[in-house]
Structure formats: C-alpha cells, structure tokens
Amino acid sequence: MTQNDQNAIVHVDNVTKAFGDNQVLRGVSMTVRKGEAVALIGPSGSGKSTLLRCINGLVPIDSGQIHAAGHAVHTLKGNAGRIALRKDVCMVFQQYNLFPHMNVLKNIMLAPVEVLKQDPDEVRERAVALLAKVRLTGKEDAYPGHLSGGQQQRVAIARALAMRPSVMLFDEVTAALDPETVKEVLHTIRDLVQEGMTCILVTHEMGFAREVAHQVYFTDRGLIVEHGAPAEFFDSPKDPRTQEFLGHVL
Amino acid sequence: MKTPHTLHTSMPPVWLVAAALAALPMGAQAGQAGESGLLALVKWLPLILQGFAMDVGISFAAMAIGTALGALLGIGQISQFSPIRLLSDWVTQFFRNAPWLVLLFFCILLLPYQIQLFDWVIPFPAWVKGIVGLMLPVMGNVSEVVRGGIQSIPSGQWEAANALAFSRGKTLRMIILPQAVKRMVPPWMNVYAVLMMATPLVSIVGVEDSVTVARAVLSAENDTALLMPVYGLLLVLFFVYCYPIARWTRALERRYAVA
Numbered sequence: 001m002t003q004n005d006q007n008a009i010v011h012v013d014n015v016t017k018a019f020g021d022n023q024v025l026r027g028v029s030m031t032v033r034k035g036e037a038v039a040l041i042g043p044s045g046s047g048k049s050t051l052l053r054c055i056n057g058l059v060p061i062d063s064g065q066i067h068a069a070g071h072a073v074h075t076l077k078g079n080a081g082r083i084a085l086r087k088d089v090c091m092v093f094q095q096y097n098l099f100p101h102m103n104v105l106k107n108i109m110l111a112p113v114e115v116l117k118q119d120p121d122e123v124r125e126r127a128v129a130l131l132a133k134v135r136l137t138g139k140e141d142a143y144p145g146h147l148s149g150g151q152q153q154r155v156a157i158a159r160a161l162a163m164r165p166s167v168m169l170f171d172e173v174t175a176a177l178d179p180e181t182v183k184e185v186l187h188t189i190r191d192l193v194q195e196g197m198t199c200i201l202v203t204h205e206m207g208f209a210r211e212v213a214h215q216v217y218f219t220d221r222g223l224i225v226e227h228g229a230p231a232e233f234f235d236s237p238k239d240p241r242t243q244e245f246l247g248h249v250l
Numbered sequence: 251m252k253t254p255h256t257l258h259t260s261m262p263p264v265w266l267v268a269a270a271l272a273a274l275p276m277g278a279q280a281g282q283a284g285e286s287g288l289l290a291l292v293k294w295l296p297l298i299l300q301g302f303a304m305d306v307g308i309s310f311a312a313m314a315i316g317t318a319l320g321a322l323l324g325i326g327q328i329s330q331f332s333p334i335r336l337l338s339d340w341v342t343q344f345f346r347n348a349p350w351l352v353l354l355f356f357c358i359l360l361l362p363y364q365i366q367l368f369d370w371v372i373p374f375p376a377w378v379k380g381i382v383g384l385m386l387p388v389m390g391n392v393s394e395v396v397r398g399g400i401q402s403i404p405s406g407q408w409e410a411a412n413a414l415a416f417s418r419g420k421t422l423r424m425i426i427l428p429q430a431v432k433r434m435v436p437p438w439m440n441v442y443a444v445l446m447m448a449t450p451l452v453s454i455v456g457v458e459d460s461v462t463v464a465r466a467v468l469s470a471e472n473d474t475a476l477l478m479p480v481y482g483l484l485l486v487l488f489f490v491y492c493y494p495i496a497r498w499t500r501a502l503e504r505r506y507a508v509a
Contacts, residue, residue, distance in 0.1 A: 058412060079417050086415035097410035101428050111414035114424065156410075163414065 007033040008067075009167060009198050010055060015064035017050055024050045026222035027064070032167075032215070035196040039209035039230075042219035043245060048202040051219070052169045055200065056089040057082050069166045087116060090160035091169040094176050096152040098144040098159070104131070105140040108159045116163070123162065130158040134188050150181025154188050161192075168192065170201040186212075206249055210234050218242045291479050294467045298480075301463030302487050304377070305449045308459065311381045312449075313442050316388025323389060324396025330418065338393070345390030350448050354383035358455045380452035384445060391441045399434035400426055436503040443495050447488065460484055 010032040017025040024047045032038050040048040053059040055066060057073050066073040069088035076082050098107050108127040112118045131137055134154035144152050153173055160168060170189065174182040186208050193199055193212050203209055209216055210230045217227040218239075226239045234250075237243045326338030345353070357379045364373045403426050411421040453461035464480050 056413060058409065083415040083417075086413060091413040093406060093410060093413075095404075095406050097404075097406040099407065099410075099425055099429075110424070111416065114420065115415045159414070 007035075009034045009069055010200065011065075011067040012051070012055065013065040013067075015051070015054060015066060016062045017047075017054060017059065018062060024222055025054070025061075028219070028222070028224055030217055030224060030227070032198060032200060034166075034198055036214045037193040037199045037201065037212055038215045038217060039213035040200065040202045040217050040219060041204070041206070041209060041245075042225075046219040047222045048219050049171050052091070052171050052200060052202055055167075056091050056169060057085050058091070083115065087163055088165050089167045089169065090163050090165035091171065092153070092156050092160050092173050094172040096144070096149070096156045096176075098152055098156055100144050103141050103143055104136070104147075104155050107144070107155060108162045111159070112162050127158070127162055130161050131155075133161075133191070134158045135184070148181055149177045150184045153177065153181075153185045157185075157188055157192075167198045167200065170199060170203070172202050172204065174203070174205060204249070206234070206246075218245065220245070288479070290467075290471050290473070290476060291483065294463075294471075294480075295483075298460055298463050298467065298483065298487075301458060301460035302484075302491075304457065304459045305446070305452075306491070308377060308380055308384065308452060308457070309442070309446045309449045312384035312388055313445055315381070316385040316445075317392050317438070319385070320389040320392025321396050323393035324400070325422070327393065327397040328400055342390050342393040342397075345386045346394060347390075348387065350384065350387050351451055351454070353386050354380065354451055354455055357383035357386075376456040377452070377458075380455060380457045383455070384449065384452070388441060388445055391444075392438065395434050395437045395441065396430075398437070399430035402433055403429050432506055436499045436506065439495055439499040439502070443492050443499070446492055446495075450484075460487065 008031050010030075012028060012030045015025050015028045016023070028047070028051055030038070040051065042048050050059060054061050055068050055073065057076055061074055064074065068085065071081070071085040071088065073085060076085060099110070102110065105124070105127055108130060109120065109123045112123045112126075113120050128137075128140065131140065134157055136151060136154055136158070139147065139151065139155075144155065147155065157168075157173075173189075174185050177185060182205070186205065189199065189201070189208075190212050201209070201213070213230050215227060216230050216233040218225050218233070218237075218241075220241050226233070226237060226242045233242075234246065237246055323338045323342050326334050327342060329335045329338065358376075361374050361379050361382065364371050366372075400422070407425055407429070408421060411425045416425065450459060450461040453459050453465070456462075461484065464484055468476055468480055
C-alpha cells in the first residue's frame with residue numbers, strides 16, 4: 001500500500017487538526033483501497049470521529065492532504081466542490097439524525113431529488129429497493145419517531161446509499177443502540193462490505209471489526225499508532241499502547 | 251384524576267370575569283344616576299366596540315409586519331456573514347430593550363404626515379404611525395423567537411444535511427425551519443398577547459382606539475360614576491380577547507414539549 005496505489009480510493013496524508021488549543025490530529029496518514037472495509041478503533045478523544053469528518057469535508061483540516069473518491073478534499077472551498085464530494089462520500093452518524101418531520105421514504109428521497117436533481121420517480125424506485133435491502137420494506141410511510149433505534153439507523157444507511165456513493169463513512173453507528181438492535185445494523189453493514197462497498201468504520205465493536213474489516217487502524221492521542229490486517233492486529237499487537245487498549249476492551 | 255385538576259385551574263378566570271361584570275352595575279349604582287349610567291353604557295357600547303376593533307386591527311397589522319421583518323432579522327442573527335449577523339443582532343437588541351411608549355413617541359415625532367413620491371402623496375395618519383411604532387418592538391421580539399427556535403434544533407440535523415450535500419440555505423428552508431416553526435408558535439403567540447395589551451398606548455398619540463373612545467364618552471357624559479363601569483368594560487373586553495390566546499398558547503406549549 002503506497003501513495004501511488006492504483007486502487008486507493010481514500011488517501012489521507014499527514015493531516016493535522018486542532019480545535020483551539022486541543023490538537024486532535026497530529027499528522028495522520030492512511031490509505032483505503034476500493035472495496036476495502038477499514039475499522040478505526042481507539043480510546044474516546046483519540047481523533048477517530050474527527051478524521052472521519054475530515055474525509056468528507058465536514059471539518060476543514062489545518063495541514064496535510066486528503067484525497068477521497070477523486071476529490072482533493074483539502075482544496076475544496078466553495079459549495080459546488082463540497083456537494084460533488086458528498087455525493088461520492090456519504091456518512092452515517094451515531095445519533096442517526098433522520099429528519100423527524102418527514103416519513104422514511106421522504107428522508108431517503110430528499111437529497112437525491114432536491115440536491116442532485118434526479119428524477120423523483122426513479123429515486124422513489126431506488127428508495128424502495130434500498131429499504132428492502134436494509135430489511136425495512138413496509139416502513140415507507142412511518143415517521144422516524146415511531147421506529148426503534150436500530151430501524152432508524154438502517155433508514156439512515158439507506159438514506160446515505162440513495163446518493164449512490166463510492167465510499168461510506170460510519171461514525172460509531174451502533175454506540176447509541178440497544179444490544180439487540182446492534183445486530184440488525186451490523187448485519188446491514190456486513191452485507192454492504194460483501195457487495196464491495198468501500199467502508200470506513202469508527203467502531204467499538206471489536207468482534208465486528210475483526211470479522212468484517214480488511215484493515216484495522218488504532219488511533220491514540222491524534223496519531224495512528226498501529227495498523228494491520230485484523231487477525232494480526234488483534235492476536236499480536238506490537239505497540240504497547242495497542243496492547244494496553246485491547247487488554248481493556250477484549 | 252385529571253379532570254378535576256383542569257377544572258380547578260380554569261376556575262379563577264371565570265370568577266374574575268364574573269367579578270368584573272358584577273362591578274359594572276355596582277359602579278354605576280354608586281353614582282347618583284345609577285339607572286341612567288347603565289343606559290349610557292349601553293348607548294355608548296357600539297362606539298366602544300368600534301374602538302376595540304381599532305385596537306384589534308392595529309395589533310394585527312403590527313404583528314403581521316413585525317413578524318415578517320422579525321423573521322428576517324432572526325435568520326440574519328444566525329448568518330455566517332458577520333456584518334449581517336452583527337447588524338441583525340444589534341437591531342434586535344435595540345428594539346427589544348426599548349420602552350414601547352418611547353418608540354411610539356419617536357414614530358409620531360419622526361414620521362412625516364405624508365410622503366410625496368413623485369406625483370403620489372401617501373398620507374401618514376396617526377393609526378399608521380401607531381402601527382409602525384408597535385411593529386418595531388414586535389420585530390425585535392419575534393427576531394429572538396426565530397433565532398431561539400432555529401438554535402433549538404439539534405446540531406446533528408445541520409450535520410446530517412451538510413453530509414447529504416445540502417447548502418446552508420436549503421438546509422434552513424427544508425430541514426431546520428419546518429421543525430423550528432412548531433416550537434416558535436407558542437412564544438410568538440405570547441408576543442401577540444403582550445402586543446395586544448400594549449395597543450391602547452396608541453390612544454396617547456391620537457388614534458381612535460377603545461381607550462380614546464372611553465375618554466370621549468366619559469367627558470361627554472361628565473359623570474364620575476361612569477368611570478368604573480367604562481374602564482371595567484374595557485378590562486373585560488381585553489381579558490375576553492386575550493385569555494383564550496393565553497390558554498391556547500399553554501396548550502400548544504404542552505403539546506410541543508413532548509414532540
């Protein structure tokens with residue numbers, strides 16, 4: 001995996017970011033290849049979520065470079081460039097953030113119709129198909145407030161997929177869920193990975209990271225301490241900080 | 251359990267109205283010509299009601315214009331363009347923290363009697379000045395209602411919309427405002443109730459509202475025994491008009507507190 005890797009779809013190079021005096025990222029680099037699932041793990045406050053937000057331009061970076069799905073994220077200034085980026089790189093949040101005043105179908109259709117100006121009939125067809133994919137057929141007219149957390153999160157995944165992105169970012173998407181509904185959501189993500197969607201997941205589900213991810217990155221205090229294939233990473237971590245963290249959570 | 255409670259809370263106002271109504275003939279009887287005083291009240295009632303309609307009309311107009319301008323100011327307060335944000339903030343704070351009566355006097359003194367626009371002469375009668383004077387504090391208060399309503403929506407909604415490539419304007423229009431308007435309605439109605447109760451201030455600047463009519467009636471009848479009944483009638487009129495608004499506002503607050 002080098003910078004010139006032909007299959008690289010996301011390339012993060014020496015990125016730094018500070019919020020005031022708080023240096024959140026201190027020179028982070030990573031490469032994600034097309035079709036790969038990458039898990040970002042690490043203690044809270046280590047910069048995982050910030051890194052994810054930098055990749056789709058929600059958080060502007062201080063220095064370094066980010067290339068994602070053919071967009072030079074660090075150079076984007078205007079609205080047009082950001083819109084083009086977010087069409088290709090979509091994000092799912094811990095708190096789902098569905099629009100509570102719209103039903104499920106409208107939630108999924110809104111951005112493709114209003115932002116991408118796609119044909120509503122075609123988008124509706126796609127939305128219905130996506131609901132089937134996340135196993136929520138029949139919930140088209142339901143409002144988010146009437147769905148369980150796991151169902152809401154799967155709607156949020158369908159909403160992101162409706163943009164037809166080439167990269168999906170998942171920010172601790174199961175952290176706010178009941179243990180029973182966590183499984184439904186992980187199931188959906190596993191399906192996506194198996195279909196070849198490029199996924200970057202910030203997660204605390206170590207078992208899931210080990211099972212689904214192709215690469216695991218461990219972050220601590222704004223740095224990537226260690227990364228590797230899951231079997232090697234979980235069974236024989238090299239860095240003492242990784243060992244300590246895994247010792248706590250496993 | 252619930253019914254007696256609601257009954258109890260709705261009781262005092264009913265008693266208040268009854269007491270105020272009872273005060274009308276009592277006040278009249280205290281005078282030398284009790285019977286004729288009451289008759290005088292009935293005689294003048296249509297005119298007083300007409301004055302009250304003027305109050306209602308002025309409050310409607312001031313509320314409508316103040317809401318439109320206040321909404322713009324409120325959105326201006328969350329602008330990312332700092333000159334607009336600072337100006338909106340400053341204008342809002344200025345009109346929100348000024349005494350209504352002083353603003354009214356300012357409008358009377360500053361606005362001309364008419365404006366000449368080419369061949370058109372637009373007259374500025376007292377009631378127009380009254381509307382302008384009352385509209386200004388409404389604008390300041392509505393601006394804060396709008397800003398507060400928008401900022402009460404969780405930041406995750408902005409973030410999600412942003413991640414779905416919505417521009418800021420579109421996010422506001424399609425995602426934030428539809429949710430925020432519901433939360434703005436109760437405080438907005440509160441502003442209206444306060445405005446309605448402040449509207450008789452326009453009588454000071456010469457508008458023919460209910461208080462102006464009441465004073466004219468009193469000087470025409472020249473009977474001090476009519477003082478209590480006439481002003482009592484005004485109190486009842488305003489109460490009967492404003493109280494349902496207050497109840498409705500509370501009901502909406504309760505309803506939206508859950509959502």
